[in-house]
Amino acid sequence: MPKNSKVVKRELDDEVIESVKDLLSNEDSADDAFKKSELIVDVPEEKDTDVVERSEVKDERPAWNSKLQYILAQVGFSVGLGNVWRFPYLCQKNGGGAYLLPYLILLLVIGIPLFFLELSVGQRIRRGSIGVWNYISPQLGGIGFASCVVCFFVALYYNVIIGWSLFYFSQSFQQPLPWDQCPLVKNASHTFVEPECEKSSATTYYWYREALNISSSISESGGLNWKMTICLLAAWVVVCLAMIKVHGLSYSFSLYNSSMKNVSNILQLTSLEIMLEPKVWREAAAQVFFALGLGFGGVIAFSSYNKRDNNCHFDAVLVSFINFFTSILATLVVFAVLGFKANVINEKCIAENSEMIIKLVKMGNISQDIIPHHINFSAITAEDYDLVYDIIQKVKEEEFPELHLNACQIEDELNKAVQGTGLAFIAFTEAMTHFPASPFWSVMFFLMLVNLGLGSMFGTIEGIITPVVDTFKVRKEILTVICCLLAFCIGLIFVQRSGNYFVTMFDDYSATLPLLIVVILENIAVSFVYGIDKFMEDLKDMLGFAPNRYYYYMWKYISPLMLLSLLIASIVNMGLSPPGYNAWMEDKASEKFLSYPTWGMVICISLMVLAVLPIPVVFIIRRCNLIDDSSGNLASVTYKRGRVLKEPINLEGDDASLIHGKISSEMSSPNFGKNIYRKQSGSPTLDTAPNGRYGIGYLMADMPDMPESDL
DSSP states (O other), X not given: OOOOHHHHOOOTTOOOOOOHHHHTSEEOTTOTTSEEOOOOOOOOSOHHHHHHHHHHSOXXXXXXXXXXXXXXXXXXXXXXXXXXXXXXXXXXXXXXXXXXXXXXXXXIIIIHHHHHHHHHHHHHHOXXXXXXXXXXXXXXXXXHHHHHHHHHXXXXXXXXXXHHHHHHHHTTSSSSOTTSSOOEEEOSSOEEEOHHHHHSOHHHHIIIIIISOOOSSTTOOOOBOHXXXXXXXXXXXXXXXXXXXXXXXXXXXXXXXXXXXXXXXXHSSOOGGXXXXXXXXXXXXXXXXXXXXXXXXXXXXXXXXXOTTSOHHHHHHHHHHHHHHHHHHHHHHHHHHHHHHHHHHHHHHHHHHHHHHHHHHHHTSSOGGGSOTTOOGGGOOHHHHHHHHHHHHHHTTTTHHHHOOOOOOHHHHHTOOOOHHHIIIIXXXXXXXXXXTHHHHHHHHHHHHHHHHHHHHHHHHHHHHHHHHHHHOOOHHHHHHHHHHHHHHHGGGGGBTTHHHHHXXXXXXXXXXXXXXXXXXXHHIIIIIIIHHHHHHHHHHHHSSOOOHHHHHIIIIIHHHHHHHHHHHHHHHHHHSOOEEEEEETTTTEEEEEEOOHHHHHHHHHHHHHHHTHHHHHHHHHHHTOSOGGGTOGGGEEEETTEEEEOOSOOOSTTOOTTTSOOTTTOOOOOOOTTSSOOOTTOOSSOOOOOOSSSOOOOOOXXXXXXXXGO
């Protein structure tokens, strides 16, 4: 259907070559007197003509108000909770500062090239993930649907974590903090410390018992935790309202603790040999992959609102390195806080053991003569305590274990690697109880977690909303409300007393392998199906300069091989690791690893299968033509200014370039004359274009005697 004549008007001397044979190729079932016409329009090859024509067509797609707004949105999506509680853990676990080298290498080999690829296709085609991959290769159109499914799975449990952060945030406005000390239990005779808390710690008890009120296994539902249910509802309300009204995403940092003591103990390059271990590279590659949000569709969705001449290469490099340096900053903060916590715990350990030594000396179990004269137990330093401990250990060789003295080595505390919820809701909360003005720091910390989580959630939900709105032309507001409401209802399984175990299940199985498969197919679709040479030409026309040849070799050779290796390594690692979870045992006040029950294994497998199922389903449907295009199936949906058109399945051919071949939403109709294209009498407002190479054929009516010379 032609657009407004004022918009699509062309000069009469434009070259237009028409294939009369194609015009008469199909019959019109509605009128035996006329033929369906397939009009193949070859736009002149001059690139300037195409650019001018596009500039004349008013694009109704929403756009970012400014470049800064867009960059903040991408940064807010890519920088998430993983930068705070996953990257520091991997850095501490895999050689300290030495881990940064493989991470940086893999960022350059996998991260930036694939991030640039997603930005490019989103910006050029200006559609969400479904529309982008439908356009590039209709048979691989299931990639977009798979991305939406993964985004939905991740959103289900990711917002639960935001709900937890909101709960702790709301509890931080009191002095002392509620997790500062173990609660006291009173009975008829006396008062005593809660046994579960006494066996663990105040922060651990508060997390498992007060916040989660956790059950002993995933099979024990225990009913809904009403406090977390309210917090989850609040989190979804915030996300829903923001997705409807807010177009710019903010990005924030928490205050940086200036205490850097003991950071060097963790960052020091003393474990360079660990870089030779394949596990380190596998974990670094996985972190690069997920840190940038590859495969979710959020990157494509955000970039689809850019102008076509935006320098997305600069954006890819900028956002990637902002993400990297933010991870380093977060690592320094985490190590500083954990170092402070280790110092406090170590000083407490020294004080307690010094008192024990004094008692042992008074009881005669330890001779006063072996204690150096300069030792002052009332103000003993860590070095002096180490000296006394070593002397007692040498003198009391056989009897030493019976003395129950601890070494109180700060390195032992620093080597306790924690990640995820254990870092945020146990280790950090314990450290903040020792800070001056601890409520202030607690408020700031959990406010930071909420901001980081919301930034990622906005991008994740955008990865669902934008493709569906582009494809099915539904109202964004209605779809957003329905999506958030459905997600909240399903998310109630995460706020049961056993909900934390389901969060672990979804985190382990719903995204890792499916996203790897999605990104591998994205790379294959662009590099081998669409054609890497053609894609590089498109980038040159879009950006105004040719990207470095480095990307050509990354996309065609290195990145696919690296991604396949990562996929195989992840499958092997998943196969070697027994599927299970860490359950909290109330009687022992400690965690115990439990295997998933049979129904739990079924859910784990179902999550992975459902996430990748759209890929083979769409491929088979379109490959075998199982559903006719005229039936309104997903294979034939394309876009045009708020309306839905039927588009042919086959978009193959050299002319289907991202630059030279135009998608239906952008195609301006050739002006062959005022009376050439007419709506068929009695036809509805929305005409169905016959199959054509680019879906730009029109029904010809009321002109049976038109000579070929008039075409």
